[in-house]
Amino acid sequence: MAKKISILIVDDEESVRDSLYNWFIEDGYYVECAENAKKALTILQSDNFDIILADIKMPGMDGLEMLKRIKSLKSDAIVIIMTAFATVDTAVQALKDGAFDYVTKPFDPDDLSHLIRNASKQISLIEENEILKDKVISLENVEDMVGHSEAMQEVFRQIESVAQSTASVIITGESGTGKELVAKAIHANSPRKFFPMVSVHCGALTESLLESELFGHEKGAFTGAVYNRKGRFEMADSGTIFLDEIATISPKMQVELLRVLETKSFVRVGGNKEISSDFRVLCATNRDLKGMVEKGLFREDLFYRLNVVNINVPPLRERVEDIPLLIDYFIKKYCSSMNRPIVSIEPAALQRMETYAYPGNIRELENMIERAIVVGNGKKIMLRDLPLMKERSQPTFESLDDLGKKHIQQILNKYSWNITVSAKALKLDRVTLYNKIKKYGLTPPK
């Protein structure tokens, strides 16, 4: 049921207050009256009213002054100004100061009903907007980002610190580690969260397609361009653009991208009008972009423009303590989406999953869970439900001595146990090498 709208009537004439009061209570509104602005402001200090209907001419503080004060208390308050003497100037002033409407007394019953209905609609919209905002805020934690490990906590800290700024961010990490989720989390926690986050998978598009995708095109720009089309930069106005697989873009696109990032303006393909857009850039790559710069494969100036902040998402093998948590999370996610009861996982299967190397990272683990739920018995994920998996190689934790012994043996073998050459390669003198051979008990291979 819709909530009861509350109306505060502010007018120095008793007959106006009484007649409006009677009119509105017949409509089922909650109504209170104040005979002057001062009293109205006192009431508004302690109570919230949805609609304030105020006369413009009152002794003491007038309606316009009161309107300003109300707006400073509550910027989205709906104030309707009434007057018996309408002038264009006061009407314009009232609307400029934020009045919802301006009416001249007396008005038709139908107009009053319309006015209040419109104001009620506005109230509903404001409330709806608040609800939606709350919903968006609840998405801020970006559901799929799961992890208690120190490595992930560091990623969360970095997201938090960069989200509020407008700095460009390069998100690096192996394939399947969740780089796009990091981008979503940055956007969702930024002041731009109520505007779109537009993603472009640069690697999936040819140069000409990417150009049209990013900058848009005018009708007739090329065969098949039958309509004008907005580009992704235009769509991301006031929001964020996420350029995935940035390392794959061609040298020509790198130049164009650099220009757009510097000027925040561009021209649609086939067009001649400069279009401006206020966007924030986030990009991601699984390649070593710095190395590509050194090799001349990626423009240095573009790299530095994009790489204001770098967030590296760790591979799953470096955060193994998160694996049980992720398994649990994906089981719940897929059981819920498939409308199945939540399944458990047998210890052997869990152990196998905990020791697996995951070259495909979280994406692989997620697929594995989805598959196991699909092929499983619906009660428990068994070892047989998992694909054949190679265990992660266990770290050996060798000592420095062990490593030294291994290295010397390798060098000696490489140079066929020629002591002079081996000592030179190891940057040791011959006596020291002999001592090491003796110490470690090294022998030539048979």
Add this chain to the structure above:
Amino acid sequence: MKLEKIKLISFGYFEKGLLDKVVNDVEHEFQLPVKTKEGHLDLSLFYDPARRQYDGFKLLKEIDSSFAKETNKTLGLFNVDLYIPILTYIFGQAYLNGRAGIASIYRLRNERYGIFKDEKILVERFRKEVIHELGHTFGLIHCYDPSCVMRSSTYVEDIDQKEHQLCRHCKEKLAIHT
């Protein structure tokens, strides 16, 4: 306090038998006996020469203080153009959950709008207006049901769209109030 009756008091000229034509329906809707009578008031005291209309709010106060009783619901019926300070005109008004209300037949007549006189429509509108204002005195607020007599009518054609009966919800509310 137990309600005894509904009083319909006419002030000024009304077509012969007009009040009698609405009595049965009023009795039926509120399940109370209805008495009609003629009242006398110096309407010039309520006349605003600047607006050439009669102050409905003052008239309502007058009906409440001089004609109404706690055990009755009293409706003053007029044949003059009513206004309240904030509105250009009203068809009627009442104290919500109070003991008095007023209604005017003046703006219910087709002739006021340059249309041919229609006695049947006039009676229908008058019946609805009387029941509507009395409904307020019984504590009923405007109803969103398009056919309910308690639906708000801000212009005359609006009145024609609704029925003269209370909807189920308003009847339920009425039972609680009485």
